[in-house]
Structures are given as C-alpha cells and as structure tokens.
Amino acid sequence: MNDKIIVPLDVPTLDGAIALLDRLPQVSFWKVGLELFISTGTDILKILKERDKRIFLDLKLHDIPNTVAGACRAAAKHDVDFLTIHATAGRAALQAALDGVRGSKTQLLAVTLLTSLDARELAFDLKVPLELPEYALHMALLAEETGIHGAVCSPREVSQLQRVCGDDFTFVCPGVRPTGSAIGDQRRVMTPSQALKAGATYLVIGRPITAASDPIAAWEQICQEMESVS
Numbered sequence: 001m002n003d004k005i006i007v008p009l010d011v012p013t014l015d016g017a018i019a020l021l022d023r024l025p026q027v028s029f030w031k032v033g034l035e036l037f038i039s040t041g042t043d044i045l046k047i048l049k050e051r052d053k054r055i056f057l058d059l060k061l062h063d064i065p066n067t068v069a070g071a072c073r074a075a076a077k078h079d080v081d082f083l084t085i086h087a088t089a090g091r092a093a094l095q096a097a098l099d100g101v102r103g104s105k106t107q108l109l110a111v112t113l114l115t116s117l118d119a120r121e122l123a124f125d126l127k128v129p130l131e132l133p134e135y136a137l138h139m140a141l142l143a144e145e146t147g148i149h150g151a152v153c154s155p156r157e158v159s160q161l162q163r164v165c166g167d168d169f170t171f172v173c174p175g176v177r178p179t180g181s182a183i184g185d186q187r188r189v190m191t192p193s194q195a196l197k198a199g200a201t202y203l204v205i206g207r208p209i210t211a212a213s214d215p216i217a218a219w220e221q222i223c224q225e226m227e228s229v230s
C-alpha cells in the first residue's frame, strides 16, 4: 500500500465521493477540498473516519487571525490529520491558526504559492518582486518560524525548501503529473518519482487517477513508478 499519495475528492456530491472511495479501497489518505465541503458539508469526514482513512481537509484559509483561529478550532474537532492555510495570511494569522488546533491531532500546512501559478504571473499580476523559488522559500520559512507543521509546495521547489526548513517539516506536493498525463491548470509540475526524489513527504495526485478511464490501473502504475525511487 502506498501511503505517500493523497487523492483529492474533487467532486460535487457525496455519492460521487463515496463512489471514488469504493473504487479505490487501496487509497489510505484522502483530501476533502472546497468543492465537496461547500457542497455537502462535514458528512464526508464521518464517512472517511468510519473507513479508517486519513483526512486532509483542504480549506486554504485566508482571513484575519480571530476568524482563522475559530475556523481551525472547528476543523480540529473533526479530528482531521491536515488542514491548510495560505502562508500569505501572515504571521499573526498563522499563529492564531496554531492556537486554534492546539490540543488536537490536526497539523497545519501553509500553502506557499499555488502550483497553478508561474513566474510570469507572480511578477506581472501579483507584483511580487522576488524570483519564484525565493518567494516560495520565504513563505515556507515564515510558516516554519511560527511553528506551522508543514508546507504545500510545488515539487519544483521542494528540494530547496527541505534543505532550509529541515526534516521535521512536512512537505505536501500537488502539481504531480505522471509522464503523458494532461497538465490541465497546473503550471509547476514533476512526475511522481521526481517529486519523491526531490524530497516530498506526500504527493497530492488527483485527475491523473480520478479522471482516468481506469483509476485502479492509473493508481497502480503510479505506485510502480514510485517504487523505483526507494
């Protein structure tokens, strides 16, 4: 069983999510994101618990400290393993988020820079004057300094981030595409084995598995490719 792959339940209905769980019993770690959570609420969290699955609740919080703390407290009550907050919420919000999950098993992950963005957008649309890898590193360090447990980053930046943030920091990498699969809206991608070699602790792999004509075969092929790394 490959416990390094987190598969997102990026579907709009509970039935659709359950169909994926039934189809891929090998998957031990699932991500619940905005589409499913906004559409169906917390029911999916109970279902995942009943099936003994690990849960990444990907709400990408980005708000003032007081609001973030309350949201984190509420999420931590569901006993989720990971919860996301944007690093750009700032130091005080990151600290408030930590206060919110204190005493629970929930670990916070700070999103450094969405994997759908590229260097041109960072410079020209977001007007960030730093080079992209330097900006991602800065965001990861801000999170690490405040005591956040890990970061969400592109596999393209993970080796540099890991060198600086150290081994105790968890690195969750979306933007993973097996050779030949459609890149879609992702911009900074690597293959599963490249991402693992670069230092990712976990890989988030969605459409290459969930949108495949045969999701089980797609999962098995990815697992096989990753075995070559260890």
Ligand SMILES: O=C(O)c1cc(=O)[nH]c(=O)n1[C@@H]1O[C@H](COP(=O)(O)O)[C@@H](O)[C@H]1O
Binding pocket: 008, 010, 031, 033, 058, 060, 084, 111, 113, 114, 115, 116, 152, 153, 174, 175, 176, 184, 186, 204, 205, 206, 207, 208
């Ligand atoms: O926080 C995330 O999980 C996330 C951060 C990021 O920078 N990029 C990113 O793609 N994600 C999530 O990772 C998943 C990637 O899905 P696929 O592109 O289908 O593999 C989606 O559920 C995204 O919401």
